[in-house]
Amino acid sequence: MAVDYKALKNGGFMRQAQKDNFSLRLKVVGGDLTADQLLTIAEISKKYGHGRVHLTSRQGVEIPFIKLEDIEDVKSELEAGGVNTGVCGPRVRTVTACQGAAVCPSGCIDTHTLATEISERYFGRELPHKFKFGVTGCMNNCLKAEENDLGVKGGYAVRWLKDACVLCGVCVKACRAGALGQTEGEITLDALKCDHCGRCAKSCPFDAWLGESGYMLSFGGSFGNRIAKGEQLLPLIRDKETLFRVADAALGFFDRHAAAGERLRTAIDREGWEIFKEEMEAAYHG
C-alpha cells in the first residue's frame, strides 16, 4: 500500500532526508511541558528514535528518526504518556507564548492561559495555508509577536491616581515613550504617546498608577521565505471576548480571500489593507 506522506505530515510526522524516517512533531502550547511529559518524550526518543530530540524555532519538540513501521506504536505510547502529536500543513500551527505575568515580573498579561485558549479554539483548523499565533506578555516582546500571522502583545491601560501619588518622579523617568510629564502638583499623561508598556505602573513605588491588562494585536507577520512585520491596526483591546471576535474575523478574512498556499500577508496585500482594517475594526466594535 502506498504511504500517504501528506496525511502523515498533517499529523506531525515530517519526512526526513533519510528514507522511511520521520521527525515526529509534538503538540506544545506556549512552550510549556510538564516534567512527566518530558520523561515520556525521552523514553520514546530512546526506544524508537536515536535518543535525541530537536527543539524547533517555535517552541515545539520533534523526535527525529522515527521509523515508518513504528508510527502507530509511537502515537499510542505518547498518548498514554500525556503527549499529543502536532500538526503541519495548511492549518493553525503551534501557539507560542513567553512565560508572561504568571512568572515574569515584566508581564502584563497571563500569556499561558491565553495561548491555551487560542490553541483550544483554533489549533489544527484547516485554512488556505499555515497560520501562526504568538503571544508575548509585554513590550519587551521576547516572543516576537509581529513575526506571526496574528501576534498578541500584552499591555496596560494606565490611569494616574492623584491621591496615592507623592510626585517622586520615578514613573516619568521609567516611561520610554515620553508620554509622561511632571508639573508642580501632578503627573501628566499624553495618551497619544502612551504605548501601553506599563512601565509607569510597574515602577511606581506608591501604587499611584492603575494598570489594567489589555491586548495589542498585529496582523500579517511572516518570517519565512518572505519577511514582513505584522501591523498593529487596532487600539488596545480590553477583553478576551473582543480579542476572539477580532481573531475570528482575521481567520475568516484569510479563509475567504487567500489562495491555497498563500499567507495572510499576501492575501491582505492583494485585497487591500484598508479593506482588511475595516473588517477588523468592525469586529473590534462588535
Next chain:
Amino acid sequence: MADLTIDKTLDITDAVCPMTFVQVKVALEEMDDGQTLSIRMNDGEPVQNIPRSLKVEGHKVLKLTDGGDGAYELVVRKAGG
C-alpha cells in the same frame, strides 16, 4: 518626606548595568530592615530601571530627586521596616 533620615549613601554613577543593581543589592544586604539608603545614579538606564527592580525585590522607594547635574538621588527603605 523632607526630613528623611539617611542611614547609608551609595554612588553608582561610575558603574554600568548589571553592576549598578548588584552594588545596590550588596549595600542593602549589609543594612538592617527599615533603614534607608540614598543612591546616586546616572540619568538614563539606571534611573529607568533601578526603582522598578527595587520594587520587585520588595523594598520601598521613598523619593527620587533630580540633582540637575545629570545624576539622580534615589532614597529607598530596606524591606521589612
